[in-house]
Amino acid sequence: MFKQESNGSLNETTPVRASLSADLFQQFRISIIAALTTAIIVCGIYPAVVWGLAQLMFPFQANGSLIDKNGKPAKNSQQIAGSLLIGQNFSDAKYFHPRPSSAGIGYDATASSGSNLGPTSAKLFNGTIKKDDKGHEVVDFDGIRDRVIHYTLDNGLPHEASPSFKQFLDEKGNVDDVKLIKALNADSSAIVFMPKFAIPPDAVTGSASGLDPQISIENAMLQAPRVARARGMKLDAVEQLVRQFTRGPDLGIFGDPAVNVLGLNLALDQAKQ
Secondary structure (H helix, E strand, C coil): CEEECCCCCEEECCHHHHHHHHHHHHHHHHHHHHHHHHHHHHHHHHHHHHHHHHHHHCHHHHCCCEECCCCCECCCHHHCCEECCCCCCCCCCCCCCCCCCCCCCCCCCCCCCCCCCCCCCHHHHHCEEEECCCCCEEEEECCHHHHHHHHHHHCCCCEEECHHHHHHECCCCCECHHHHHHHHHHHHHHCCEEECCCCCHHHHCCCCCCCCCEEEHHHHHHHHHHHHHHHCCCHHHHHHHHHHCEECCECCCECCCEEEHHHHHHHHHHCCC
């Protein structure tokens, strides 16, 4: 076969050129089919199979481990008291308190994060203050030393403090956090406060997620007397609930035993006083 070029001469179209064009189209068609097939399997069939198996075998866990105020699986959104997988704040004396949180403004499930402060950070240890919209000084970050003091006083743990520490207490005996944090940053060595019990690290430090739903057994047991007093319950009964909501290491070897705070506090609300 011949074709006439623009200069009027004749040139034979080679079979090689036609073959290359056909091969290119074939490879292009194969790549499109492979991409579409992979997308259907990976983005459609596989997730559907995993979702279906999870709904069939582990429906409670697959749907977020959501429970109602009785500690039972929530049947609808109106009954949800929380998730056993996500920490939330409890500050009342009659409840066990969770780990500190830097997620958002604290315990914000939409802004999971840690403080990202290193071990040499003065902010991490001494805390910081800021001014609010009205110009009042408020706590910006409480700091580990402030948390240790609160944990010790809130749980009635024995401690040593210099007489000058009374200047950071108000007339009700509560800690003036702004005054204390300012003093810690001005001269941290001037503040003498020493608990006589070893404070569990999880009681005064946050996790990387800021949403840990559990605390250590040591942390829970130190809080148990306060909870028992606030509820008028026997200490043995509270400690028994702590043991009931203690989960062992995953597969028996991964991690440490820990206590689920939400489940424990809901059980306390249901317990007979």
